[in-house]
Amino acid sequence: MIAEGEQRATPSSPPRFVADAMLGRLAKWLRMLGYDVVFMPDVPDIDILRRARAESRFLLTRDTALARRARSLGVFIHHQDLKAQLRELAEKGLISGPLPDTRCPICNVPLQAVPKPHVRDRVPPYVFQTQREFYECPQCHRIYWAGTHWQNVQATWKEIGW
Template structure:
């Protein structure tokens, strides 16, 4: 039986980390407006790991906390990926804006919403059911995948 993938909650200092984790297909909530007490309650209630650079907040989170000493996005991402054995390749399965799983969209349904420069070869298309953001595998996806490779290249999963 495979263990359930860890779910995360990034505090207000780690919004960029939340987006990169989402690109990997990892469920990472980011609610920067919530005070610490609400973040702690949400992490416990939803079984999420609260990722923070705040020592006191991580201490209060206990088993639901993950303290990051790193301050550079690549180092933060490597630390979380290796510590929790996360995938190190882009998945393109979650909305980068709101964290919901995206759903496939037929190319004909996506076409009216695409910039003129995006060709038919850009499919597959996906859309977030919550915020309606449309995604496709264009140059931005290739650049993000290359940046991930640069940040995570050679990362051994599951080792801290």
């Protein structure tokens, strides 16, 4: 397992993660922060472990046995609270705040900016009138914008100290 305070991530190469079934919410938030996170909820532990090793991803888990089996790639998450989990990853040197590009919280694919006219019929009228920037997931084609949910995400980041 990764040792407390051990520095792994560098600005030039952000870490990539695999999250097990117990950490779906953390996986979505890390994606919104821009981190590449494969979420594997209904997969046997051995397959999660193989994927982490094959792709040199840190394995995020609340399962102590799985974290031990993953050895240096294993990251045991002690806390159940999301903010505490994010702080824990920051304290371990694995994340350092938001990356420049957000990923789709569902698909894990980097979002792409789309011109406002292209989303007119795909978002509620009020959203279209009040927002200037829109982003699309090239895989699932969901449209995202910086609405009140995004403000809540940013408030959480500030609470953590980013």
